[in-house]
Amino acid sequence: MLAELAGALRAMNVKVARTLDEACERLAENPEAEVLAGGTDFMVEVNYRHRSPKAVVAISAVREIAGWRLENESGGAGGMGADAGRYGTLWIGANMTYTEMATPAFEGLLPSLTQAARTVGSPQIRNAGTIGGNLGTASPAGDTLPVLAALDAEVLLRSADGSRELALSDFITGPKQTALQQGEIITGVRVPLVAPTDASNDIGRGEFLKVGTRNAMVISVAGLALIARHDIQRVCVGLGSVAAVPVRPTEAEEWISPRLDWQQRSLLDPVDVETFGEMVAQAASPIDDHRSTAVYRRHAVGVMAKRALVRTFGSN
Amino acid sequence: MSEHYQLRVNGESRPVNDAWLGESLLYVLRERLGLAGTKNACEQGECGSCSVLIDDVLVCSCLVLAASAMDREISTVESLAPDGDLSDVQRAFVEAGAVQCGFCTPGLIMAVHDLLDQKPSPSDLEVREAISGNLCRCTGYVRIFDAVQRVAAEREE
Numbered sequence: 511m512l513a514e515l516a517g518a519l520r521a522m523n524v525k526v527a528r529t530l531d532e533a534c535e536r537l538a539e540n541p542e543a544e545v546l547a548g549g550t551d552f553m554v555e556v557n558y559r560h561r562s563p564k565a566v567v568a569i570s571a572v573r574e575i576a577g578w579r580l581e582n583e584s585g586g587a588g589g590m591g592a593d594a595g596r597y598g599t600l601w602i603g604a605n606m607t608y609t610e611m612a613t614p615a616f617e618g619l620l621p622s623l624t625q626a627a628r629t630v631g632s633p634q635i636r637n638a639g640t641i642g643g644n645l646g647t648a649s650p651a652g653d654t655l656p657v658l659a660a661l662d663a664e665v666l667l668r669s670a671d672g673s674r675e676l677a678l679s680d681f682i683t684g685p686k687q688t689a690l691q692q693g694e695i696i697t698g699v700r701v702p703l704v705a706p707t708d709a710s711n712d713i714g715r716g717e718f719l720k721v722g723t724r725n726a727m728v729i730s731v732a733g734l735a736l737i738a739r740h741d742i743q744r745v746c747v748g749l750g751s752v753a754a755v756p757v758r759p760t761e762a763e764e765w766i767s768p769r770l771d772w773q774q775r776s777l778l779d780p781v782d783v784e785t786f787g788e789m790v791a792q793a794a795s796p797i798d799d800h801r802s803t804a805v806y807r808r809h810a811v812g813v814m815a816k817r818a819l820v821r822t823f824g825s826n
Numbered sequence: 827m828s829e830h831y832q833l834r835v836n837g838e839s840r841p842v843n844d845a846w847l848g849e850s851l852l853y854v855l856r857e858r859l860g861l862a863g864t865k866n867a868c869e870q871g872e873c874g875s876c877s878v879l880i881d882d883v884l885v886c887s888c889l890v891l892a893a894s895a896m897d898r899e900i901s902t903v904e905s906l907a908p909d910g911d912l913s914d915v916q917r918a919f920v921e922a923g924a925v926q927c928g929f930c931t932p933g934l935i936m937a938v939h940d941l942l943d944q945k946p947s948p949s950d951l952e953v954r955e956a957i958s959g960n961l962c963r964c965t966g967y968v969r970i971f972d973a974v975q976r977v978a979a980e981r982e983e
Contacts, residue, residue, distance in 0.1 A: 521831040521893035523847045546891055550871055553889040556848045557869040563848050568894035632959020633937070634886045635871050726958035727872060 523565040530574050530668055530697065536567045537693045538670035543567050545695055547643035548607065550635050575603040575642070575697045578616060583703070597741050600703045604642025604666075604696045609633070611641065611654075619703060622660075622735050625718035626653045632727050642696040648682045651751045655682070656735035657718055659748030659756035661701040669694040678756070685754045704739045717818035720750075721810045731802040732810040734790075736818035743772045745822075747815065752794035752807045759793030762786055762815070770823055777824050783816050790815035831896050835859060836905040842892065851890040852876040855902060863903040863932045867961075874960035877933040878902050884940040886959075903932040906939070914977050915939050922973035926964035934960045938974055947978055 525543070527533035537543050543565040546552055555561035569575070583598035600619060602611075610616065611627035630636050630653050644652045645665060658678050665681040667674050670693060678699075681689050690696065704716075716737035722728030733750035744767045749757040766786045770778070791812030796804040829845045833854070840859050850869070855861045855878070865875035869888045876887040879901040887902075906913040912920070915938050925931050934957060941948055941956035948956065953974050962970065 519830050519832050519841060520896060521829040521845075521847060523829065524831075524891065524893035524896075526894055526896055546894060549889045549891055549894075550886075553850055553891060554870040556891070557850060557888060561848075566847060566891060566894065568891065570894070571897075631871065632874060633940075633956060634874060634877055634884055634959045635889075637883050638885045638889060726955075 525565075525567045527567055527569055527572055530572055530695065533567050533569050533572060533695055534668060534670040534693070537695065540565050541692060545569060545646070547604065547646065548638040548640045550631070550639040551643060551647045551649075569642075569695060570605055570640075572605060576605045577610070578602045578606060578619075580619075580703065581700070598703045600701050601698055602641055602701070603698045604640060604645075606641050606698075608636035608639050608641075612636070620657075620701070622716035622718045622737055623654060623657045626657050626720070626733070626735065629653055629718075629720045629722075629728075629730075635727075641699065645681070645696050645699070646688065646690065648684075648686050648688045648755075650685050650754060650756075651730040651733070652756075653718075653720065653730060653733060653750065655756045656733050656748030656750040657716075657737070658699060658701065659758055660716075660735045660737045660746040661704075661748075662746070664700045666697045666700060667694045668697045673697075675700070679758075682755045702739070702741065704737065704741055715822065717821050719814040719818055721814070729801065732796070732807045732814070734811055734814040734818060736815065736822060738770075738822050740772065743767060743770075745770065745819070747790060747818075749790070749794055749811050751801075752796040752811050754795075757793055757795070759790045759815075762789035762793060765789060766819070778820065783819055786819055787812040787816035829893055831893050833859075833892065833895060833900060834898065835861065835900045836902060836908075837899075845892070847891075847893055849892050850888050851878070851880075851892040851895055851900070852887040854892040855887060855900075861902050861904055865929055865932055867929070871959075872961070873930070873933070874937065874957075875930050875933040877936040877960065879936065879940065884937060903936055906935065913939070914980060915942070915973070918973040918976040918980070919970070922969045922976055924965060924969040924973040930960055930962040930964075934962065934970060938970075938977070941974070942977060942981065946981055948974070 525536045544563050546566050546568045579601050581599045608627040608630045617624040644654045663678045664675045718735045720733040721731045730751045735748040737746045791808045794808050794811050796807035798804050829847050830843050832841045855864050867873045867875045871886040871889045878887045880898045937960050
């Protein structure tokens with residue numbers, strides 16, 4: 511009898527949700543309830559008394575939003591052959607951890623996101639932190655955000671009232687500010703799948719680069735993702751930590767894309783590379799803060815843009 | 827201060843009474859359950875001294891809301907030597923001189939066990955990456971690397 515009672519002991523104001531419906535219901539019932547994902551941002555604020563939750567809905571045990579899957583997959587330009595490349599969309603569940611993003615199977619699909627995930631914190635942080643949490647925190651320094659911006663990711667939201675999808679640029683409205691409404695949960699993101707499956711063809715694999723004061727446990731001073739999208743023959747770039755929100759240097763993208771040889775790995779004109787770097791740097795609007803200076807950040811994204819382009823397309 | 831729940835810690839059910847819902851697992855382990863092996867330094871996931879396993883995954887217990895770990899299996903450094911017989915990693919740390927002030931040691935021991943369980947023969951880079959979230963301000967890490975390689979060699983035999 512006593513053991514049964516003890517077994518039933520559950521925290522009253524902490525709901526460990528098993529399903530999305532359960533989580534949404536609890537959020538709808540209690541407007542004070544806050545969503546807890548991996549905890550790596552949330553608990554720092556609690557520990558330092560910057561946040562004092564009255565009720566919590568923990569979503570890390572919700573299996574519906576774990577892992578990833580391919581959607582609308584089809585063969586690319588070459589038809590059915592193994593080298594044709596895959597085009598479609600990739601659904602990434604909000605509960606996917608940085609460690610899971612670094613597994614070889616996922617890296618084969620979206621290597622730039624794997625590179626970004628591997629730069630986050632430490633093994634302990636990567637085991638707990640999630641892509642949904644990175645979106646929800648919406649820090650200008652969020653490491654997955656440049657990749658998601660470059661890919662025009664759609665953020666998937668759900669509440670007791672239904673579902674909606676927002677473009678990343680509409681979802682992140684300011685530094686640590688989002689369009690998430692009370693009662694809503696981030697369930698995942700959807701990105702176009704652009705990676706050719708032919709491992710010998712590096713075009714389209716993309717790059718993520720980050721500048722920080724050391725290699726581990728470092729918050730980004732500046733970050734950049736560059737993805738060569740074969741489907742639309744466009745180089746897409748996302749910049750992190752150089753503005754209040756992730757930046758797309760669209761002028762630079764539109765200028766360089768027609769100058770590239772999309773059919774084969776081609777050697778780039780060094781003058782074009784230089785111009786591209788300058789255009790990317792101009793698109794940033796960085797600030798001076800305790801982590802770095804605006805001047806350095808602008809310089810850094812220009813250098814990273816050139817480096818990422820050359821790594822992706824080759825150079826003379 | 828009204829939450830009552832229980833946790834599974836080192837194979838036992840442990841009731842937690844009259845708790846505040848925002849308490850971290852680190853706080854609950856140390857202050858409510860008397861398991862002081864897990865150390866508290868930064869409370870923001872920077873130092874790794876509070877590392878524990880939850881369902882066999884290495885995490886910083888300071889970043890876990892304790893009440894959200896209700897149905898999980900939690901293992902702390904105390905689980906490694908329940909009768910005082912040191913684990914192979916603990917013994918190697920002593921023998922290699924990898925312990926100075928000792929504050930970071932429990933977290934490092936947990937991280938190294940986790941590494942060697944997954945990769946029995948890690949490269950130097952893999953060792954560096956595996957302990958990159960555990961700060962040690964005394965040793966300079968050289969003897970910690972020695973200890974890891976000792977265990978890897980021992981386990982291979």
